[in-house]
Amino acid sequence: MPADIEDTNVKLAAIYRFLARSMQYPGQQFPDDSVLPFLYLLLEQLGRFDAQHELQCALKNDPDPLESLQVEHTRLFINGVPGTIAPPYGSVYLPGEGTLMGKSTEEVLGFYRLKGFDLAAREDIPDYLVTELEFLSHLAEAGDTDGETRFLKRYFRPWFEIFQQRVIEEAAHPFYKVMVGLIDFFTTEGEHDVIQPDETKVPADRFSGSCFSTACENRPGGAE
Numbered sequence: 001m002p003a004d005i006e007d008t009n010v011k012l013a014a015i016y017r018f019l020a021r022s023m024q025y026p027g028q029q030f031p032d033d034s035v036l037p038f039l040y041l042l043l044e045q046l047g048r049f050d051a052q053h054e055l056q057c058a059l060k061n062d063p064d065p066l067e068s069l070q071v072e073h074t075r076l077f078i079n080g081v082p083g084t085i086a087p088p089y090g091s092v093y094l095p096g097e098g099t100l101m102g103k104s105t106e107e108v109l110g111f112y113r114l115k116g117f118d119l120a121a122r123e124d125i126p127d128y129l130v131t132e133l134e135f136l137s138h139l140a141e142a143g144d145t146d147g148e149t150r151f152l153k154r155y156f157r158p159w160f161e162i163f164q165q166r167v168i169e170e171a172a173h174p175f176y177k178v179m180v181g182l183i184d185f186f187t188t189e190g191e192h193d194v195i196q197p198d199e200t201k202v203p204a205d206r207f208s209g210s211c212f213s214t215a216c217e218n219r220p221g222g223a224e
Contacts, residue, residue: 009143015042015186016137020130022179023088025078026069043178046185054174072173086166090127093159100125108132108155115139115147129163132156133183152187160187 018038036059043052059065076085091102109126112118112135124131132155139148164180171177 009140012186013137013141016133016140019179019183019186020133020137023077023130023133023183025073026066028066039178042182046182048178048181051174051178051181055178058174068173069175072171072176076167076171076176085170086163088129088163089125090129090132090155090159093162104155111151111155115144127155127159129160136187156187160184 018035022039040052040056043049043055062068077088078084087100089100089105090108091097091100091105094102094104096102097104105125105127109119112126115135115138117135117138119126119131132151136148136151136156139145139151160183164184167176167180
C-alpha cells in the first residue's frame with residue numbers, strides 16, 4: 001500500500017475513534033483541553049467557521065461545561081422526558097423494526113464477524129453508534145475500503161441520517177449538532193477525501209485503542 005494512502009487510512013481511523021469517543025457519555029477526560037483544539041482545527045479545515053465560533057462561545061461562557069454536556073447527553077440519548085429524543089441505535093430507526101435489538105442488529109453483528117471481529121462483551125449492542133464508528137476505525141486502519149463502503153451503505157447511513165436530523169432539531173447544546181455534522185461528513189462516501197494527510201494533525205495517540213477495545217476485539221481466525 002502506498003505510504004500516503006496508508007497514512008490517510010491511519011488518520012481516518014483516528015478520526016473515527018475521535019467521533020466515537022465524542023458520542024460517549026462526557027467525563028473528566030473528554031472533552032478536555034487537549035481534544036478541543038483538534039476539534040476546532042477540524043472545523044476550521046472544513047470551513048465550518050460558524051459552528052466553530054458557536055461551540056467555542058458556548059463552552060467558554062458556560063460556568064460548568066462538563067455538567068451541561070452530561071445533562072444534554074442524557075436528555076438526547078439516554079433518558080429524556082417524556083422520552084429519549086434520539087436513541088443511538090440503528091434498529092430503532094429502520095422500517096419494520098422501531099425497537100432495540102431488531103433483525104438489522106443481528107445483521108450488523110454478522111458483518112463484524114465476517115470481518116473477523118466480535119463484541120468484547122455480550123451485553124454490548126452491535127448497532128450502537130459508538131460501536132459502529134469504532135468498527136469503521138478498524139476497517140480504515142486495515143485499509144479495507146471496500147468493507148468500509150459496504151458497511152456504510154448497508155448498515156450505517158440508512159439509520160444515521162434520521163438520527164442526525166433528530167439531533168439537529170432537538171439539541172440544545174451546539175456540541176452535539178457539531179459532532180453529528182462531522183460524523184455525517186466522514187461517513188459520506190468520498191467526502192473525507194478532501195482531508196489530506198499533511199493537513200490534519202490527528203492526535204492519534206490520544207484516541208488509539210482506548211475506545212474500541214471495550215466494544216470490539218479482534219477475533220482470531222475471523223475471515224471474510
